[in-house]
Amino acid sequence: MIRHVVFLVLLVAGCRAEAPVPSRSVTDDLGRTLVLPDRMERIVTLAPSVTELVVAAGAGHLLVAVTDADDFPPEVDSLPRIQALPVNREAVVALAPDLVLASEQVNDPRDADALAELGIATWFVRVDSLSDVPRALRALGDLLGTAETARRTADSLEAIRTRLRSSLPSGRPPTVLVLIDDRTLFSFGAGSYVHEMVALAGGRSITADLETRAPRLSDEFVLTRAPEVIVGSLGDDYRIERLLEHHPTWTLVPAVRDRAVYSVPGDLLLRPGPRLFAGALLLREALGTGPVPGAGSGE
Amino acid sequence: MRLRPSILVLAIAVPASLVAGLTLGSADVSASDVVSVLADRLAGRPPADPVNDAIVWSLRLPRVLLAFVVGAGLSVVGVAMQALVRNPLADPYVLGLSSGSTAGAALYFLGVVPLGALPAMSLPAAAFAGGLLTLVLVYAAARDGSSVPVTRLLLAGVAMSALMASLTSFLAFVSPDPNKLRAVLFWLLGSLSGASWTVLPGPAIVLAVVFLALLGLARPLDALLLGEDPARSLGIPVERMKHVLIALAALLTGTLVAYSGAIGFVGLIVPHAVRSLTGVSHLRVLPTAFVGGGLFLVWSDILARGVLPGQDLPVGIVTALAGVPFFLLLLRRNRRPFA
Missing domain, CATH: 3.40.50.1980 (Nitrogenase molybdenum iron protein domain)
Incomplete structure (x- = not known):
């Protein structure tokens, strides 16, 4: 019995030590460089606009919590809420997300620093113009492993823009x-x-x-x-x-x-x-x- | 007579400020356009240019007049409060009126006021009720039998102000609607942008009544400056005087704050500035503070309207910004202790 336990412990420890999670280095919209695991499974958003971008990028299923101000799309209604202004850091940590997504317009980079000290990475999205939306969607798609869906949504938004522009x-x-x-x-x-x-x-x-x-x-x-x-x-x-x-x-x-x-x-x-x-x-x-x-x- | 030159200065400054208030603003309306609007209005002719007419007659004129009324009112109340509590830091808001009104306005804006109680509750009514309720609580806490000790009055006022301010902050924080939040903030800083001909009569009438009443009390106010006991020995009914002053201040400040928000600083610095010019006699301080405070707010509002093109700054930002340097200068020049 004890031998089994020891074996199990060694196995777990071995797994941890020998198979590091594959990771990559990425840069967010604020120019901050993050080292992130290749696969994201749990994400938290700190602004309603970012939630909408995540869902539109096809990664809504990865959300484990959204802010208390979120109300769109309807599928986020059932998710746990966290206070975003100011960020309830304890709640974020308790959710153990792989990544926190924040908005340059709403959130404070100092929150990201505080979360980084707790071992949680934060990616900032910045949308200043309409063309930033498809760009942010594609970036989120790459980041969250839903590049194909994100690209399709981004393309259709750009098509709307083209149609609007050409029919003026x-x-x-x-x-x-x-x-x-x-x-x-x-x-x-x-x-x-x-x-x-x-x-x-x-x-x-x-x-x-x-x-x-x-x-x-x-x-x-x-x-x-x-x-x-x-x-x-x-x-x-x-x-x-x-x-x-x-x-x-x-x-x-x-x-x-x-x-x-x-x-x-x-x-x-x-x-x-x-x-x-x-x-x-x-x-x-x-x-x-x-x-x-x-x-x-x-x- | 030291007052003569100041009367002359004021006689020029008042119309000049009125003209400036009508001519300067976010929109470009030339002086000749202003004159033609006024001429058309006074002659009862239909306006030559309806937009200029709306800007000068319906927006700027009531706004300049409201600025004068609010500035004059806050200043005379400031004079009265400083005499009442014999403290140079006193202003019209020292008994919690502004923070109470703001809390009332916040409750209204954020839709928390039980509208069933008062079906036609408007924003000014909510603000006025908030201010008055606060003052009543302050008074009840400070009262000792039939007398109202000034120290207790001040302390209760400061404490209630803090309570009401945190109530406002709490309401703002939990508000789900950022638009209403902005409205509360704008109101908190004070603004005259709500001025119109329909708004003007209420504050103007209350100002006239309270100002005349205070003028009537000028001598007892002078006596109060000496201290309560000396005033009593001069035959002044000190406690009754305090009650009357609190009621007058509450009435006027509550009305003004209800329409313009909590415009700061006017009621604190104008009385001091005026005293440094006229001496302490209330027969001279009150009229000078009336005109000086009115002019000060008219000009502050001209700045608030003109600093950013097309925009309206909350005038409360400007009063401190423009008033403090001037006040510090006065403070340096005048070695005589204030109040």
Whole structure:
């Protein structure tokens, strides 16, 4: 009996010592170099946008936990939740993931340093533009062993973009104001992917030249720039009257006068992930700048 | 008479600031356009350019006026509070009004206020109720029989402020909606962007009432500066005076904070700056603080509207940014101990 146990112990120890897990060296979007095992089996995401990217890359089955802010796609609903802001490090460690995936926009690299000390690697994803989405998908596919699915999704997103771009109507694009919130008028400033979404939809975003990343617009700005369409995450069943309640002078804004105010689900604007393309399709619909030839699902 | 030159300065500064407030802003509206808008309005003609008219008449004018009202109000309340507690660090928020109002606003924004209780509960109403509730708790904690010891009042105010601030932080932290979070933050820093003609009358009327009442109390306020016992020996009903001052301060501060958020620093530095110019007599301090505080906030708001193109900064950021250097300079120049 004891001999068996000793044998078993030796066997296990031997396995550990003699067969090191095959590993590789990779670089994430922040330029951090990580040494990772070839095969990933357990991953944790620290931002909803990253979860969406992982699922779209075909690696949703590897997720063992997502953040408490995750709500898409539905298949992550049943997964355990961890607090992401600030990161609940204990919960991450307890899950023993092979890799933690974080977003440059949301997460703090110092959390990654702390997790690294605990032996857990963190890969940062950065999505600043629409073209970053297919690029991030392909990178995640390579990383997580789902390169084929990731490539297909990335290709189909790029095809949506091409279709949108090639079907742009001629003539002057309507001016568009994209709002995050209707009361305090937060919007998107220079460098945001939102302006590209608006352009693909056939419009021209009026906040593209504002230097702040999340500018807080004045009523005066909106009055003088006179947007012809207003789009925002304004909630379900949005009524134009509610906009006028907060901003009574906007009766003079062409978009309000022509009742061209549209509410789109906030996540399609705010989450730098695959659904931005669905957002662009929805914007095209709202702007009424012509149908997209052969448009498929944006998911 | 030391007051004469300052009256002259103010007589020029007030209209000049009004003009500046109407002309400067995130949109480019020339001075002649401003004049034509005003001329059209005063003559009852339809506006030549509706957009300019909306910017100057419906956005900027009520906003400049609200800035003046809020600045004037916070300053006179600051004067009264500093006299009440005889502490140079006192400001209108020292009894927890601002943090209470903010907590009320946060509760409202984040949809936690039981709306069944007050069906038409608006944001200002929620903020006002929060501020008032806090003050009542502070008062109840500090009260000792029929008297209200000032030290206890201050300590209770500081403690309740901390409690309410952590309540706000907690609400913000657990809020699932980042948009509402931004709204709370913006409100926390104070802003005049909600100004409109319909908002203006309430704060203006309350300001007028409280200001006149404080002017009427100028002599007892002077006496209070000497200390409670000397004031009592001069025949001032000190305890009743305290109750009246707390009520007046609560009414005005609560109203102002409800509409503009917790704009900091005006009510602390303007009274000191004014005293260094006029001396301590409240008959002179109160009117000067009224006008000085109003002008200070008008100009702070002009900066807040103009610093970033197309954008609206929370004015609370500007008041400290612009006010502190000026205040430190005054502090250095004036060797006389403050308050």
